[in-house]
Amino acid sequence: MPDARNGERASLQGGTGGRGGPRRPRAASLHPGAWWLWSLALGTAATRTTNPLLLALLITVSAxxxxxxxxxxxxxxxxGAFVKLALAVLLIRLAFAVVLGSPIPGTHVLLALPEVPLPHWAQGIRLGGDVTAEALVFALYDGLKLATLLICVGAANALASPSRLLKSLPGALYELGVAVVVALTFAPNLIADVRRLRSARRLRGRPDKGVRGLLHVGLPVLEGALERSVALAAAMDARGYGRTAEVPPAVRRTTAALTLGGLLGVCAGTYGLLTAEGGTYGLPVLLAGVAAALAGLWLGGRRTLRTRYRPDRWDVRAWLVSASGAAVAALLALAASxxxxxxxxxxxxxxxxALPLWPAAAVLLGLLPAFLTPAPEPPASETSAPDAANTRKEPS
Structure with missing residues (x-):
């Protein structure tokens, strides 16, 4: 038996995980900020076009x-919840076009609804009337653009961990980060509670669909999701997220001036880029505003005492993922001009x-994260069950 014991000792030193069998190496995950930059860049690209083929391609890439x-x-x-929300937004936009009409003129009348007469002060608004194919197609294009933007935001919520994103924020934004994390965790916890309560009602033989099931599930779901989000905020506050350090008054005034001036510069530069008259000064003012705002955030972080356990590093893959989304947004903006x-x-x-070729090829650049980032770790049940089945107890 000495050989068996020596082998067992060697396997433990080599990384055996005890009950779960051999311990798997921890896969390096991507920085959550890179996922958000990639998703927001795809959403920005969606705002630059109303071509349904390009919008469908953006949805396919994110999915x-x-x-x-x-x-x-x-x-x-x-x-999945964001996809359903996007479909609801699209249907509501089409319903508004049918009921309230559209300013788009058309000759292909699909159906004629009875028109409700309105007073003179409601000019420009109508209820009912002729529904044309041109008005419906215009509403479809417009609603699909907003639906694509919502789906891209849903991709960021599904790929990036809210708690890890909070750790990556600068110290000056910790109050805003706590509020954002509570808001971001509300929707995922809401969906998890819906699945749990619906399965519990099915096991008890009670209806989980329709209006009756929604009424019985809605209140516990909202209460549970809100309690989890508030518990997360309380846990972060108990661990010292509210501590501040004493800084000289000159530093505080400089921080406030840089932050406020930087935000004003960003607003003025953005306005200059969007107008034809301000094209000469828009970009320099925008860059100066961004630099001043970043300097203000850096100085503001000195008053916040924060420590990070195993911080997420912004590596080469994070740069490539962010660059792929930025390339999609920049190329579609160039194509739109x-x-x-x-x-x-x-x-x-x-x-x-019609599907334009090189803008469609630009959208396909958004697929790079599927090949550059590591695969997600399998669930614990899938990793522990085979290892437990393959291990056998050695006789002592």
Missing amino acids: YVVATRRPHTPWSRSY RDPAALHPGVVPLVAP
Whole structure:
């Protein structure tokens, strides 16, 4: 038996995990800020076009990355809820076009609804009337753009951990970070509670669908999600997130001046870029505002005492993921300025949208995170069960 004991001792020193069998190496995960930059860049690209083919391609890209790189956690299941919300927004936009009409003129009348006469002070608004194909197509393009933006935000919620994102924020934004994390964890906890309560009602033989099931599930779900979010905020506050250090008054005044001046510079520079008259000073003012705001945040972080356990590092993969999303947004913005007819197909006269080749190729750059980032770790049940089945007890 000495050989068996020596082998067991060697396996323990080599990284055996006891009950769970051999311990797996911890996979290096991507920085959560990179996922948010990638998702927001795709959402920015969606705002630059109304071409339904390009918007559908953006939705497909985000869905593929979420399907391949989504971690096995309860909060990562929120992507489906954002897809349903996007579909609801699209249907509401079409319903408004049918009921309230549209300013888009059209000749292809699909149906004629009875029109309700309105007083003279409500000019420009109508209830009912002719519903044209041009008005419906315009509403479809407009609603699909907003739906794509919501789906891109849902991809960020499904891929990035809210608690890890809070650790990565600068110290000057810790109060804002706590509020944002509470808000971001509300929706995933809401979805997890819905699944749990619906399965519990099914096991008890009670209805979990329809209006009756919604009424019995809605209140406990809202209460549970709110309690979890508030408990998270209380736990972070108990661990010292509210501590501040004493800084000289000159530093406080300088921090406030830099932050306020930087935000004003960002607003003025953005306005200059959006207007034709301010194209010469817009970019310099914007860059100066961003630099002043970053300097103010750096100085403001000196008054916050924070320690980070195993901080997330911004590595080469985070740069590549962020750059892939930024490239999609920049190329679609360039295409919108050079060929607006391809990215904004007309509805009067009504024509079928065409897929522009190089903007579509630019959208495909958003697939790079599916190949550059590590695969998510399997659930604990999947890793421990095979190892436990393969281990056998050695005789002593």
